[in-house]
Amino acid sequence: MEYIFHILILVSIYGILALAQNLVMGGAGLLTIAGAAFYGIGAYAAAILATKFGFNIFTTLIIAPLVAGLIALMVGSTFARFRDDYFMLATLGFLMIFNTVVRNWESFTGGSYGIAGIPKPHVFGFVFDTPLSFVFLAVVVLLIVTAITYFISRSSFGRVLNAIREDEDALAIFGYKTSTYKLMAFSIGAALTAWGGVLFASYLTFIDSRLFTVNESILLWAMIILGGIARNRGALLGAFLLITVPEALRFIGFPVDFAALLRQCIYGLLLVFLMLYRPKGILGKYKL
């Protein structure tokens, strides 16, 4: 049972991450590799605030998205002039800078030792320290993120993002300052992604910089593309499949080390096959 709860928590956290990044990648068509960085910023914000300043994790659920959103706003406004591959490289650069800072700023981030002893959230004397209670919390946050992403994709704002994905220059002719829309999507995506980071840090109680590398961003890409890019339910399906299927493989007796290696290969192969045979993903309607 505990194991099922563990899977449910992971599926919820990755569901949050994939939905949030899909808003940027699918919604606006911005190929970003910065997903893991904002995930990490959320996790580190929670970990540092909780362990060094005694914040309740619940409070960090409010602060961490603001921190991630503000950083995205600053970084994003310098990225505004980049398009397509250049934008992608710029976000990769940002992720690498994030990793370097986290690894080397020991007094603040614990450097390569990471941060341990991150508490569970508590409210009115209730502590979310049992697996079941944490499942509940993670699912609630996932539902909130799902509601927000659906709200955005069904608004006029969401339609404008789609038009930016389709043809940004043509859209601008109709009186849209597209850079503002892109910046807002990037920042909202970053803020929502940070929620995944807060939950992850509090759930594991320990984080270090190796958890938030480019591998993690690629995993999010694979989830979004597998499920069907630019579709919210696709992101959820992708997160569900790419968490449960490898766990199932481990369950039927693949050794742990081997399973981890195999997982990387499967993600890589999956991306290649999808691009070849089904670029729109399982539930997809759109191609990049």
Added chain:
Amino acid sequence: MKNIIKTKQLVKHFGGVSAVDHLSITIPKGQITGLVGPNGSGKTTLINLLSGFFSHDKGAILFSDTERRKILPWENKIYNITRTFQQIRLFDQMTVLDNMLVVLTERNPFWSLFEKHNKYHIKQAEDILGHLGLYEKRFHNAGDLSYGQRKLLEIGRVLSMDADTILFDEPFAGLFPEMIKQIEGIIKELKQKGKTIVLVEHNMAIIRSLCDYVIVMDAGKMLAEGSPEKVLSEKIVLEAYLGE
């Protein structure tokens, strides 16, 4: 609002090519101005400059006598200008209806977050689609339409924008006579509503029947201007079109 467009010594280079070369023209308000000239004479480039799609290298563009050093595309909404594209540019993986709605909805990014599918906008979009004969296709992706339907949808977007000045870049190219008539009708209606129209077109019969004024371009320069009858019979114009 007065909305006369002028250019003064306007220049645009691409590498060594002067696509628009010290061009000074005035586009009369409330009329249909034909823009003609051989392939590569700079017509599309001029439209691109007027709509802020490209920035110009030298000279100036004036809207209602205010000089603009730099035209930004999103300011078209402010200056009330819109255009079509010679190479059709629709939002292919969006429905026909969404292609229209995106032109109708809120421009402020913050408020657009809280604007839902608005009945008033949907009604407007559907009315225009009905007028164009695209209503049945409203839930199809724009990318799945036929060439002619795509041309019509571009015009639909322009109608949704309801701008004072409309720049049409070869709206009739590659269409059947039936559809040409339909679009001619639409352009005449727009003129009746007092819109200022620029029409790039190679078919002289269409130019004669629609235009009040004609500007002939050649190699980025203005070759002649005036009423269609006068301009289209001038010797230099015939030479530019037919070669020597």
